[in-house]
Amino acid sequence: MIWIYYLPVVLSGIGGLLCLVPRTRFEEDVSIIASFAALASSILIAFLPNATSFGLYVDGFSKLMQIMISAVYVLTVIFSIHYLEHIENKLFQANLYFLLLNLFVVSMFFTVMVDNVGLLWVGVEATTVTSALLIATDNNELAVEATWRYIIIVSTGLTISLLATIFIYGGFHTLSLDALLRAPQATKIVSVGALLGIIGYGTKGGIFPMHTWLPDAHGRAPAPISAMFSAILLPVALYTIVRFVQIVPMQSVRNFAVVLGSLSVIVASLMTFSQRQYKRMFAYSSIENMGVALIGIALGGNAFIGSVIIILTHAFAKSAAFFLTGNILAAYRTNTIKDVKAVSRTMPLTGYSLFFAGLAVTGAPPFGTFFGEILIMTRMLQVYGVWFTLVIASFLVVAFVGLNYRVIRMVFSEPVEPSGKMDDNATVPIISLVIAFSMVFLTPVVYFFLKGVVVR
Template sequence: MNYLFYSLPMIASLIGAFLCFVKREKFEEMISIIFAAFSLISAILILFLSDVSNSFFFIDGISKIMLIIISMIYTLTVIFSTTFLKYIEEPLFQKRFYYLLLNLFAFSMFFSVSVNNFGLIWVGIEATTVTSALLIAVENDESSIEATWRYIIIVSSGLVISFIANILIYAATGTLDISTLLSTNPTSEKLLVFGSMMAIVGYGTKAGIFPMHTWLPDVHGKAPAPVSAIFSGVLLPVALYAIIRVIQFSPISSVKTFALVLGFLTVIIASSLMAIQIHYKRLFAYSTMENMGMALIGISLGGYALLGVMILIISHAFAKSSTFFLSGNLFSRYKTTKIDEIKGVSKRMPSTAYALLFSAMAITGMPPFGTFFGEIMIILVLLATMPTGYTILLLSFLALAFISLNFKVGKMIFSNSEGENMERKRVGTIVPIIDTVLSLLIVFFIPWIEKVIR
């Protein structure tokens, strides 16, 4: 009976998806909100259940936290979508098809973080590509369709690499069950190293990790705001979840070093590119990449850094979804994604402006937001385990990212502009404000998060 509880988030999103076939005015919106909220409640309930490891489920503290993040961002995205979709002039398909895909997308993510088989995690992550691809192209113009195609072909090719990685891991250990992998000694450690490195590159493709990251800014730049929010907030962490498992069952120094190097390169590339961005959505996309790079560094270091990773992932999910929701508000009013063409947001859209200011601070790791504490834990472990030069290098690029993003966001918000107030009311601004507040409140739950993942 208990096992049924563990599958409730999946069941809820799946039922929500099927009910979207019913043709009734606004029925799909209502039903999606109800079942997303139900998945959130069931994810919270699962927190109080014991960890489980059987032939299908592998749910430990990390999975539980992932279930919570996915269900929260899923719920907020569905709510925000109800108000945002009306600004899309000629959508690709009917609203109910949008909600159908969104619910299936959430299902595939719930599935990926719940199963006790590394091969099935691959199936789940590949399914996220299938269910999410059309969501990117909702705005139905040439460039968004091009971005969708690049997403499909780059991410799918990357996932072929992780499929081969799975084969090699199976060859080295004789199993793909996560619970068994965690307690098995490989028959060939070299093969496991090879497979694990390929898995990091393959799943890293989906997580926006260098060098297979090129789809990420295109997709985040062209997808509608709620889709960018759920991609950045939870899809990328779901791919990182697979990498966390790889490092857990393959705690070999060469694998960790490989992940550390890729994490470093991702932060360096993303931070450097943030400095030259002229489109705000791409700027936020590179910020996501920078945060995922930090998370990968933390995963490779392990110990308290892993706690830092979980705090960073949770806080980043809230803050970044807020940022993308707010970028949707900006786009719906200013009709441009260029930073230079957006002026005087503080006067014309005050609620959006201040929510954006705080969420920008949150995603760049400013205290007292959760991202700050997550990053500081990772940096302290780095300082304790690696030569100081590495920390200085990392800090300098984090500073570059911080300055680039906050300067550009500040420019949009505080520049002078004449014009009437054009603030979006109610849901459009309330949802991102809730998100930003949550990214701050997460700080109070750090001891509890530590207890859950240990």
């Protein structure tokens, strides 16, 4: 039965390779089948016991990550088929786009199931290799420049996490995740490794101070790719940080993660307020959400549960938001917030969905992000006291106001005539939003899966 655990990687990998078959629209059919098959196998795995043999480390958290990755994978593939028609000067043919997209998913599945901290690094670095060209799909000067920034900043950041891996090995003489999690008291060299790991993988997760690639990449990538980056790539990077915190649950490591998470929230909230482009604004919102999630991971206990709820809700809400920005870009032919008006009248489904997506990603009730933030704030209050909690909460309010004010201006302002092709295709984003909304009812399921994973 152990082979079932490999299915998500194998199925999406086969789907990717079949994209090379030179038949018209074959890559679309193959990608849809592969993504649904990966989703089905991820759900099946969720009902199987945890696996810690044959190079696998699949616990409750891995299972949740696999389901999240495969669900966003399905939505992205379906949305991409339609969206690619809007891109006039594509860098490559559709089959190469779907090949890279499938391989990108393979690398993420690999990362969340592998039982080796070194191979974890290999998986995260492989996400860079497979996703970089996807950012440049639009094939213009800015997209290429953003791609270059992504490659060089993220690769440099990941060399720091490679150093962290060496330190972890130096301390424990093993890289097996299973063995590391059962290892005795962490030594000081390992704590240095964990600190470096948080910085290195934080680069990929959009955590301050190495977050600078993220607004450029999200801003210039096509909408479905921005959705994948924000919804699942950043959480996969946080997954590695969770493992580091589990391996080295020292207070100094947790405090360091809280500091970086808090700075991410502060910087992203302020930047959200000053953005003129809607995709970059949503990108900063991703940094803010990942910052809050990192704080919860570091605090542990119920705050960790809160982080996972945020990560799951954010994945679907933010992918919906980015899908919708694709519709807006196609219709209005501009990235600028002030030039997009009255979306609720020109494209009602897109407009109203964007409004709700904005609320969901900024932690408005009744979305899961709200309850996740409440869990984190409650724990923060216990550990760091009132003033620190108030500071972080006030910056969350700043991000909430900053993002929703702009979204409301775009959705409900006076109408202007869009210059591009009107396409109110919001089925996929609406499905994504409904899943995001239903996350709040799935909280008991999250508790069930995270039993035994939570860092105390």
